[in-house]
Amino acid sequence: MGRYVVRRLLQMIPVFVGTTLLIFLMAYTLPGDPVRAMFGDRGADPATLAHIRHDLGLDQPLIKQYWDYLTGMVLHGDFGTQIQSGRPVTDVLSDAFPVSMRLALIAFGIELVLGLALGIVSGLKAGKLRDNVVLLLTLLLISVPVFVLGFLFKWLFANQLGWVTPNVQDSMSVSELFLPATVLAALSLAYVARLTRTSIAENLRADYMRTAVAKGLPRRRVVGVHLMRNSLIPVVTFLGYDIGSLMAGAVVTEGMFNVKGVGYYLFDAIQRQEGTTVVGLVTVMVLIYLAASLIVDLLYAVLDPRIRYA
Amino acid sequence: MPDTLTKDAPAPAVEAATPAPDKARSLWGHAWRDLRRNPYFIVSALLIVLLLVITAWPGLFTGASPRRADLANHYLGEPNWGHFFQTDWFGYDKQGRSIYARLIYGTRASVLVGISVTALVVFFGGLVGLVAGYFGGWVDAVLSRVIDIFLGIPFLLGAMVVMQAFTDRKWWMVSLALAFLGWTQIARVMRGSVITVKQADYVQAAKALGASTPRIMLRHILPNALAPVIVVATIALGTYITAEATLSYLGLGLSDPAVSWGLDISQGADNLRNAPHTLMAPAVMLSICVLAFIMLGEAVRNALDPKLR
Helix, strand or coil: CHHHHHHHHHHHHHHHHHHHHHHHHHHHCCCCCHHHHCCHHHCCCHHHHHHHHHHHCCCCCHHHHHHHHHHHHHHHCCCCECCCCCCEHHHHHHHHHHHHHHHHHHHHHHHHHHHHHHHHHHHHCCCCHHHHHHHHHHHHHHHCCHHHHHHHHHHHHHHHCCCCCCCCCCCCCHHHHHHHHHHHHHHHHHHHHHHHHHHHHHHCCCHHHHHHHHCCCCHHHHHHHHHHHHHHHHHHHHHHHHHHHHHHCCHHHHHHHCCCCHHHHHHHHHHCCCHHHHHHHHHHHHHHHHHHHHHHHHHHHHHCHHHHCC | CHHHHHCCCCCCCCCCCCCCCCCCCCHHHHHHHHHHCCHHHHHHHHHHHHHHHHHHCHHHCCCCCCCCCCHHHCCCCCCCCCCCCCCCCCCECCCCCEHHHHHHHHHHHHHHHHHHHHHHHHHHHHHHHHHHHHHCHHHHHHHHHHHHHHHCCCHHHHHHHHHCCCCCCCHHHHHHHHHHHHHHHHHHHHHHHHHHHHCCHHHHHHHHCCCCHHHHHHHHHHHHHHHHHHHHHHHHHHHHHHHHHHHHHHCCCCCCCCCCHHHHHHHHHCCCCCCCHHHHHHHHHHHHHHHHHHHHHHHHHHHHCHHHC
16 A cells, blocks of 8 residues: 555656646747736837846746746745735635635535436436436536536526525525535536446346345345445546546636635636736646545545555 | 546447347448437437538528627617527627627637547547557657646646637637647547557458558558547537637637627626526527537447447
């Protein structure tokens, strides 16, 4: 186990360096001159431009700039500054992260309960009417983009039915987060349902199922214990990796419902065209995503011995 | 994320020894026969043909210009269901532009981005997957690490970073950004598929006969490894269209003189309460378009899946 953990942590190093380098290159080497853009259409004299470039370190060689960015991040926890408020990005994050975490957990709960329920209902009766209904429903959930679903729900539940307020007032209130969490969960819910369905439908034909039935075990035990334990392995894998992407992928949902999480501040920075804030936040979100998948991998190694000896 | 659609593990063939009832057909022959009977395939294929025709000749469907703004029509709203194909079929938006005309002309951005990203991704991702899978060893190790790095960045977040660097955004920039971040999905599928095919007897036979490496890769391995790639690529096309609309909605995709459903949705979102029709029309159109490609991909997957035969 110890060797597996060490190996997995060592593997993270090139991925960490690679992803940060990629973000850095995407953000700072593409055409477009942020310094010139500060002056708008009027332009500025070249000496001023050179001076600002020097102050910001933009006249350094690219590799030096990347090194500064990386060391600033690792050694000082420096992800840049939110331009609008002048606060460091890490400061903004300490407010925003608990909100995103809460939203992600509620979404995860919805995804888990509804996704598994739909998958089990349709998988046990593969090919029958209710299976086809579930297939069609999940097809729709996969096809409808998140922001379309969000506006549909907002219009229906807030404007037409008046059950909820259109925007979240208090980002920490669980009842207010319920609607955005449902929207956030919709896509993964459909994947969970389909994965469960396929897995159950396949395992229903397995030999051990026939044996269990032939032994005269009650149906409750055959389905609840024999079938579920074997069918849920791929689903649990998917769910594990999905936690990370739920936390990192809520930009649209949080922006749309005014939930003040990490994604909201990213959405806000984009709307204000604050490039450096965007890069700082994206870097943090990618790190969250990488950390979450690392934790899930380590948990699997605990649960499933086949992985750690592979 | 989208590749979970194809994650169904290959089950042991249950009826491997079925006596062939009709004459031996190729994989694609069987698939085509299955597809013609599948209502999902027929519906999605018809929809896609329609979308392609609209993309090529939007003028056939409406005489109105999507950019003609007449403030006298400002929010002249409710759709007139009886006025088929007329300028006021779905009402007018905030600027008094015909929503119907904007739906028709907006198709081009979505379909062009979807198809061009898919083409780029299949070409470059496929190439990387083919090389990594065929040569193995250190080539595979290096390419797989590169793929890991790209996979560490969520698709949409990465596209947002790339797009915020540009101010005057064109559809091909959006395509390049999406392809740059999306090729890994195809590369992984292709790599897995090539590794399986590489061990087949006919590849050994070709090697024994002294066929050159490019010939083996292109004539023997590629055609036989292509099926899963085509399925994943078709489904991914739908997700690329969603990604373009999402970027435009966030203000990082196409911008104003361009006509795009995502752009119209973001403008309609400001007036969700008093003029929901300005948002619903492009939202429904976008969903139908994505649905058509995902349905097609699933139909093709089911047809190519030997488990069901």
